[in-house]
Amino acid sequence: MRGGTVAVVGGSIAGCAIATAAARAGAGEVVVLERTRGRLEDRGVGLCIHDERAVELGASGALPEGIAAHPLRRRRWVVRDDADGAGGAGGNGGAGGSAGGRVIWEQPFPFHSYHWGLLWRGLRASVPDSVVYRQGETVTGVEGTGTAGAEVRLAGGSVERYDLVVGADGYRSVVRAAVCPESRPHYAGYVCWRGNLDAARLAELGDAADSVPEAVTTVCFPGGTCVVYRIPGPTGPRVNWVLYAPPPRDGQLRFDDPTSFPPGGLTPELARHLAALLDREFPPYWGRALALTDPADTFVQPIYDLEAARTAAGRLLLAGDAASVVRPHNTSGAAKALQDATALADGWRRAESFEELLCGYEETRGAAGRELVALARRLGRAQVERTPAWAGMNGSEMEAWWRGQLAGAPGIGGRAMTP
Numbered sequence: 005m006r007g008g009t010v011a012v013v014g015g016s017i018a019g020c021a022i023a024t025a026a027a028r029a030g031a032g033e034v035v036v037l038e039r040t041r042g043r044l045e046d047r048g049v050g051l052c053i054h055d056e057r058a059v060e061l062g063a064s065g066a067l068p069e070g071i072a073a074h075p076l077r078r079r080r081w082v083v084r085d086d087a088d089g090a091g092g093a094g095g096n097g098g099a100g101g102s103a104g105g106r107v108i109w110e111q112p113f114p115f116h117s118y119h120w121g122l123l124w125r126g127l128r129a130s131v132p133d134s135v136v137y138r139q140g141e142t143v144t145g146v147e148g149t150g151t152a153g154a155e156v157r158l159a160g161g162s163v164e165r166y167d168l169v170v171g172a173d174g175y176r177s178v179v180r181a182a183v184c185p186e187s188r189p190h191y192a193g194y195v196c197w198r199g200n201l202d203a204a205r206l207a208e209l210g211d212a213a214d215s216v217p218e219a220v221t222t223v224c225f226p227g228g229t230c231v232v233y234r235i236p237g238p239t240g241p242r243v244n245w246v247l248y249a250p251p252p253r254d255g256q257l258r259f260d261d262p263t264s265f266p267p268g269g270l271t272p273e274l275a276r277h278l279a280a281l282l283d284r285e286f287p288p289y290w291g292r293a294l295a296l297t298d299p300a301d302t303f304v305q306p307i308y309d310l311e312a313a314r315t316a317a318g319r320l321l322l323a324g325d326a327a328s329v330v331r332p333h334n335t336s337g338a339a340k341a342l343q344d345a346t347a348l349a350d351g352w353r354r355a356e357s358f359e360e361l362l363c364g365y366e367e368t369r370g371a372a373g374r375e376l377v378a379l380a381r382r383l384g385r386a387q388v389e390r391t392p393a394w395a396g397m398n399g400s401e402m403e404a405w406w407r408g409q410l411a412g413a414p415g416i417g418g419r420a421m422t423p
């Protein structure tokens with residue numbers, strides 16, 4: 005198929021990749037409508053892509069070369085070692101305990117980590133010049149579930165008409181509201197605290213619990229987990245952490261409605277809650293490491309997931325988080341968004357009509373999204389909602405526990421695209 009006009013709503017990871025894919029596949033005119041003015045701000049900073057997905061996405065052109073990435077090879081699961089709950093002076097200080105915690109299991113972790121802002125800048129730079137990337141454009145609604153093109157309404161009141169509108173507008177997508185209004189985000193019942201700090205600051209802790217830069221550490225505690233890993237940064241390596249736990253029960257915050265608490269920085273009450281959690285549950289080294297995070301680089305957000313009933317309708321199509329919101333335990337959000345773009349480009353080259361394109365996209369990407377959501381729900385249940393008695397588990401019990409979560413899936417990080 006050649007020619008045709010395309011509007012992409014949202015110019016983040018999925019939006020940049022979709023615009024590039026559509027332009028390269030032969031669309032006549034591609035416009036990105038992004039509500040943010042200026043540079044998109046980082047919001048949590050770290051993300052990971054599975055090595056096999058990265059190879060596949062590099063070959064399809066969806067993941068441009070040259071974007072800084074840090075190799076991660078192993079994942080260590082650690083518990084607070086209560087033989088030394090108060091913390092030894094060194095990495096292995098105390099009465100048989102370790103300030104870094106006790107390793108209960110280690111598994112391969114074939115991923116690379118990225119800095120969100122550097123990944124976005126790499127994707128933005130590879131958007132072809134023929135694409136018009138318009139910032140400060142908020143889309144307030146779309147229409148186009150029939151077969152006669154689609155309309156986009158902008159905040160200023162104007163209406164624009166396109167052959168195809170792609171919703172790459174994230175978890176609160178306005179395009180999804182037109183494609184499948186019945187699909188709503190579902191609150192997982194817990195929150196995620198995230199932060200990042202200059203990796204050089206770990207030297208202040210004076211011990212070596214993080215001496216393996218290629219290892220991811222997952223701190224396990226009753227009712228939650230925290231994943232800590234290194235990422236590249238604009239001015240040097242950083243440490244990124246993501247901590248899942250039940251919500252603070254102070255009665256002031258509501259998390260069950262996606263509009264009630266957008267991702268944001270900490271109030272003094274939330275900062276106190278986090279500090280108490282680190283002190284109570286974490287191995288001393290990791291509690292102190294996370295406490296080095298600048299409050300301005302610490303965020304909290306409720307965890308949602310969403311299984312869209314459809315990813316395409318008429319002349320509307322959904323990509324990235326707009327199509328499915330997957331709990332982050334699966335480490336698949338960015339890879340999935342780039343796979344959606346690859347699928348769009350492949351479909352565009354093969355299809356002879358928009359109907360054929362949208363039908364083929366729904367068949368492949370709808371199923372992929374639903375599978376990711378289901379897997380991440382199982383991971384969230386096992387790692388946050390119904391945590392096992394970690395401290396008593398050995399390596400083979402951990403392995404069986406992990407296989408139970410996968411329930412036959414080959415692993416986390418998303419699946420290979422079917423040819």
Ligand SMILES: Cc1cc2nc3c(=O)[nH]c(=O)nc-3n(C[C@H](O)[C@H](O)[C@H](O)COP(=O)(O)OP(=O)(O)OC[C@H]3O[C@@H](n4cnc5c(N)ncnc54)[C@H](O)[C@@H]3O)c2cc1C
Binds near residue numbers: 175
């Ligand atoms: C600023 C930002 C920072 C992020 N930082 C991280 C991170 O550090 N780590 C991580 O794992 N994930 C991060 N994410 C999420 C991650 O990018 C996504 O899970 C994944 O990459 C898929 O992204 P997406 O492009 O589908 O959705 P999103 O990244 O959510 O992008 C949606 C885009 O659509 C725009 N938009 C939304 N509604 C409208 C509208 N009505 N009109 C016009 N534009 C609209 C938004 O401004 C945004 O740019 C971040 C997302 C954003 C927006």
